[in-house]
Amino acid sequence: xxxxxxxxxxxxxxxxxxxxxxxxxxxxxxxxxxxxxxxxxxxxxxxxxxxxxxxxxxxxxxxxxxxxxxxxxxxxxxxxxxxxxxxxxxxxxxxxxxxxxxxxxxxxxxxxxxxxxxxxxxxxxxxxxxxxxxxxxxxxxxxxxxxxxxxxxxxxxxxxxxxxxxxxxxxxxxxxxxxxxxxxxxxxxxxxxxxxxxxxxxxxxxxxxxxxxxxxxxxxxxxxxxxxxxxxxxxxxxxxxxxxxxxxxxxxxxxxxxxxxxxxxx
Amino acid sequence: xxxxxxxxxxxxxxxxxxxxxxxxxxxxxxxxxxxxxxxxxxxxxxxxxxxxxxxxxxxxxxxxxxxxxxxxxxxxxxxxxxxxxxxxxxxxxxxxxxxxxxxxxxxxxxxxxxxxxxxxxxxxxxxxxxxxxxxxxxxxxxxxxxxxxxxxxxxxxxxxxxxxxxxxxxxxxxxxxxxxxxxxxxxxxxxxxxxxxxxxxxxxxxxxxxxxxxxxxxxxxxxxxxxxxxxxxxxxxxxxxxxxxxxxxxxxxxxxxxxxxxxxxx
Numbered sequence: 001x002x003x004x005x006x007x008x009x010x011x012x013x014x015x016x017x018x019x020x021x022x023x024x025x026x027x028x029x030x031x032x033x034x035x036x037x038x039x040x041x042x043x044x045x046x047x048x049x050x051x052x053x054x055x056x057x058x059x060x061x062x063x064x065x066x067x068x069x070x071x072x073x074x075x076x077x078x079x080x081x082x083x084x085x086x087x088x089x090x091x092x093x094x095x096x097x098x099x100x101x102x103x104x105x106x107x108x109x110x111x112x113x114x115x116x117x118x119x120x121x122x123x124x125x126x127x128x129x130x131x132x133x134x135x136x137x138x139x140x141x142x143x144x145x146x147x148x149x150x151x152x153x154x155x156x157x158x159x160x161x162x163x164x165x166x167x168x169x170x171x172x173x174x175x176x177x178x179x180x181x182x183x184x185x186x187x188x189x190x191x192x193x194x195x196x197x198x199x200x201x202x203x204x205x206x207x208x209x210x211x212x213x214x215x216x217x218x219x220x221x222x223x224x225x226x227x228x229x230x231x232x233x234x235x236x237x238x239x240x241x242x243x244x245x246x247x248x249x250x251x252x253x254x255x256x257x258x259x260x261x262x263x264x265x266x
Numbered sequence: 267x268x269x270x271x272x273x274x275x276x277x278x279x280x281x282x283x284x285x286x287x288x289x290x291x292x293x294x295x296x297x298x299x300x301x302x303x304x305x306x307x308x309x310x311x312x313x314x315x316x317x318x319x320x321x322x323x324x325x326x327x328x329x330x331x332x333x334x335x336x337x338x339x340x341x342x343x344x345x346x347x348x349x350x351x352x353x354x355x356x357x358x359x360x361x362x363x364x365x366x367x368x369x370x371x372x373x374x375x376x377x378x379x380x381x382x383x384x385x386x387x388x389x390x391x392x393x394x395x396x397x398x399x400x401x402x403x404x405x406x407x408x409x410x411x412x413x414x415x416x417x418x419x420x421x422x423x424x425x426x427x428x429x430x431x432x433x434x435x436x437x438x439x440x441x442x443x444x445x446x447x448x449x450x451x452x453x454x455x456x457x458x459x460x461x462x463x464x465x466x467x468x469x470x471x472x473x474x475x476x477x478x479x480x481x482x483x484x485x486x487x488x489x490x491x492x493x494x495x496x497x498x499x500x501x502x503x504x505x506x507x508x509x510x511x512x513x514x515x516x517x518x519x520x521x522x523x524x525x526x527x528x529x530x531x532x
Contacts, residue, residue: 044310047317048328054528062314064418071416147531150337152330159531182528189531223531262320262448265413265425265455265489 006030007074007252011082014250017099020084022246024118031184031255032248033060033073033113034225035083036232037101037241040065043110045153049231050112052150056159056227058115058183060251060261065108073251079111085244092236101241109241115184116225116248117162119255123177129170138209139246140164142224146198147189149227154235160206161189161197161221165213171220178222183258190221197221272296273340273518277348280516283365286350288512290384297521298514299326299339299379300491301349302498303367303507306331309376311419315497316378318416322425322493324381324449326517326527331374339517345377351510358502367507375507381450382491382514383428385521389443395436404475405512406430408490412464413455415493420501426472427455427463427487431479437486444488449524456487463487 007030013019023032038046043065050057061070068078081100088096088104096104117140121131133140140162147159166174171191179187194202202219203210207226213219232240243249253261273296279285289298304312309331316323327336334344347366354362354370362370383406387397399406406428413425432440437457445453460468468485469476473492479485498506509515519527 040310044306044313047310047313048330051313051317051325051328053531055531059317062317064314179529187529189529263445263453263455265319265321 005252007250008076010250011074011077014084015078015081020099023084023248023250024246027250029255031060031073031251031253031258032116032118033251034116034228035079035241035243035249036112036114036228037079037109038232038237039106039239040108040110042154042237045155046112046232048152049149049155050114050228052152053159053227054182055185055189055223056149056225058185059112060115060183061113063111063113065110070111070113070251073113073253079249080105083243083247083249085247087242087244089233089237089240089242091238092233097244104239104241113249113251114225114228115258117185117222118248119184119258120178120181122255123181124174127173127177129166129174132165132211133209136211140208141205141211142207142226143194143199144206144230149231154237155231157227157231157234159189160224160226160230162208162224163202163205163211163219163221165211165217165219167217171218174220181258183261185223185225188220188222191218194219271518273516274342276516277340277343280350281344281347286365289350289514289516290512293516295521297326297339297517297519297524298382298384299517300382300494301345301507301509301515302378302380302494303345303375304498304503305372305505306374306376308420308503311421312378312498314418315415315421316380316494318418319425319493320448321451321455321489322415322491324451325378326381326449327379329377329379331376336377336379336517339379339519343515345515346371349509349513349515351513353508353510355499355503355506355508357504358499363510370505370507379515379517380491380494381524383451383488384514385450385524386444386447388521389447390440393439393443395432395440398431398477399475402477406474407471407477408473408492409460409465410472415497420503421497423493423497423500425455426490426492426496428474428490429468429471429477429485429487431477431483431485433483437484440486447524449527451489451491454486454488457484460485
């Protein structure tokens with residue numbers, strides 16, 4: 001009998017309702033993804049938004065209308081039940097936070113799975129870097145910037161970034177490590193003075209928790225997967241579905257495979 | 267007075283009809299691109315096809331319906347007149363090969379500009395490698411393979427590859443050089459035995475000219491921009507427009523900027 005992957009076993013638990021928590025640290029080594037679901041009428045514009053903004057929106061896979069399994073990321077999954085907690089948005093307002101979206105699912109729904117910074121933090125830790133918010137507990141600090149995303153149809157808005165402080169030499173290491181992983185936001189988009197990208201108070205993040213920045217450290221800023229969610233809500237679609245924060249889709253792709261993901265043709 | 271770019275000057279000549287030849291070697295250093303234009307009704311599926319097949323379809327920019335200038339690649343261009351020779355396809359059949367497509371243009375046309383292997387050959391030559399078909403004259407050898415592209419709507423078909431022979435050590439160099447340029451097909455998809463990817467006679471390419479392969483050389487295969495054109499014709503759309511072979515769109519982006527193209531957020 002072939003061994004089932006840890007990701008498949010976790011998705012079984014999620015599907016049955018037994019697992020209903022954030023996915024950080026679960027099925028270690030498997031790529032986790034952000035989820036955005038929109039009706040097909042909006043799918044072209046959202047796909048184009050991702051194409052124009054690959055830094056905040058590193059698209060891993062699109063599940064087309066009428067299908068529920070991501071063929072590449074997890075062919076045995078069902079996107080309607082395999083995320084531990086969903087958010088259902090009606091005209092940009094949170095309407096429900098269910099464990100399953102089968103009852104609201106429609107055949108014209110298109111699902112977008114986007115890379116997540118979880119996948120680059122393991123390589124940073126492996127390189128001996130301290131990821132401050134992990135050391136401190138809590139969530140990474142995230143900020144709205146004055147960098148406008150490139151628009152597509154109704155999808156527009158500022159880029160959101162996550163921040164991790166590093167000493168200058170470690171910021172260089174972190175840049176090389178994440179720069180090799182464009183499928184999960186790639187290299188930072190800024191380092192140093194927060195005001196240059198429109199952040200007025202680094203101690204007060206727009207999302208997540210504040211983190212201490214020690215003397216001699218630079219704040220380093222990565223494009224963040226909260227961007228497409230913020231842009232989605234701003235567009236006030238009749239209906240849209242996302243994962244609940246921290247409750248990610250767990251794929252069958254090993255994090256090390258990400259380096260090869262866009263190169264693979266079979 | 268600011269200096270106009272060589273690419274802008276060339277596009278002026280093309281637009282006026284004075285320049286009506288293949289663009290190879292013109293405006294050296296500027297990125298040239300493949301063009302595919304489809305009605306908006308098919309744009310989602312074609313965009314999804316490119317997302318699923320980034321090796322043969324490295325999408326640089328989409329000009330949305332109602333616009334004619336690629337904002338990033340060449341903001342002063344007009345895609346209806348700035349390609350030296352177009353092909354107009356009706357239900358997959360060549361209907362016309364005009365110098366300008368203003369008379370058939372519709373407000374619902376969406377234009378896709380895709381990276382072209384011209385942009386990786388200069389770095390190969392700069393590294394001291396011999397690119398055989400350039401030494402010999404003629405066009406690069408291209409072959410249909412048994413590698414199926416990932417389908418999207420009506421767009422489906424085999425991947426087409428281009429082949430350049432190298433000694434094994436030079437094949438390694440060529441892999442590193444092109445692997446750093448995913449915007450123009452990236453690393454090779456195969457090297458060695460042509461039969462492994464369904465090529466039965468290396469001496470008889472499906473497109474372009476045969477090239478000599480010397481003793482001790484490996485044929486090295488790159489995903490080719492002919493793939494989306496073949497797939498497009500196969501889909502037999504009511505109307506579609508492409509560039510004529512070798513008559514590319516010349517952008518204002520320097521070839522060296524390609525390395526940074528997907529990273530740029532302003």
